[in-house]
Amino acid sequence: MGALLCGMLLGAGNFAQAQSGTFTTLSYNIAGLPEIFSSLESGRKPATRRISCYLNTFDIVHVQEDYSYHAALYGSCADHPYRSPTSGGFLFGSGLNTLSRFPYRDWARVAWHDCAGVDCLLHKGFTLARTRLAEGVYVDIYNLHAQARSKASAQAARRGNILQLATYIEAHSAGNAVIVMGDTNGRYTRDGDNLQELLRRGFTDVWISLIRGDEVPRPESGAPACEPPVTRPDCEVVDKVFYRDNGAVGLRAVSYRIRQDAVDAAGRELSDHRPIQVDWIFDTDPKGRAAPLENGNAARSPAECNRP
Secondary structure, three states, rough: HHHHHHHHHHHOOOOOOOOOEEEEEEEOOOOOHHHHHHHOOOOOOHHHHHHHHHHHHHOEEEEEEEOOOHHHHHHHHOOOOOOOOOOOOOOOOOOEEEOOOOEEEEEEEEEEOOOOOOHOOOOOOEEEEEEEOOEEEEEEEEEEEOOOOOOHHHHHHHHHHHHHHHHHHHOOOOOOOOOEEEEEOOOOOEEEEEHHHHHHHOOEEEEHHHHHHOOOOOHHHHHOOOOOOEEEEOOOEEEEEEEOOOOOEEEEEEEEEOOOOOOOOOOOOOOOOOEEEEEEEEOOOOOOOOOOOOOOOOOOOHHHHHOO
């Protein structure tokens, strides 16, 4: 039985021919808290209707704070065929959802173990969608919304959030290509945050890679106020995109953009965050490297398969 299983695993990793393609992602905190809590000039329901149409440009979209106007987001004009089921509105759900032009499976929604203050009422956490880009080509794509604010208790909770996410990825996406994107509420330039934890575990931050020439900001460098927060090396935002490939599925981020066109007819911002777009290239190795299993466990090597 063990030999048969190993043969199946190794055979699954041998792509008959190389595959490649492109896709776009968008991470967008859409400020979907009830209108009474919003300081934005744009009304939340009409703004969410506009966001619904805006999202159609992108292949895979992660939204955060999708609380009180979820029906407007899904029901106005978004046309992605694959959409996550909502976990509930304000005070009930996590506010995290995925809209995709690629099918996905093994959907998971996980709440944070750690929280502080009012964030404990919002049921934040992260999600996983094992996304099929092409025949036999899967990428585990995570969406997250971490603890907000910078008080000591909030920072401690946020560090716990990042560690929980990293531990979950190690357990459920070992050996798989992975993309992580969302509102981290963290900054490299803020002492006390731990985004470097993901870098230490083999992830690439797209902003650092493409905009900063692989230079990681130091906490003592501060976080300058950049208005508007355009894509410049000295303008760090809390919305982040990380990735790693796995040898069998190659991933490469080729473009990073903080978009500034998500506005209403009067030019008012649709959210208090700007959407983050990344353009990607993927390819597969036709030379027979083992691909990851779709259930999140790493594929076994020939040496492992020969063990008793």
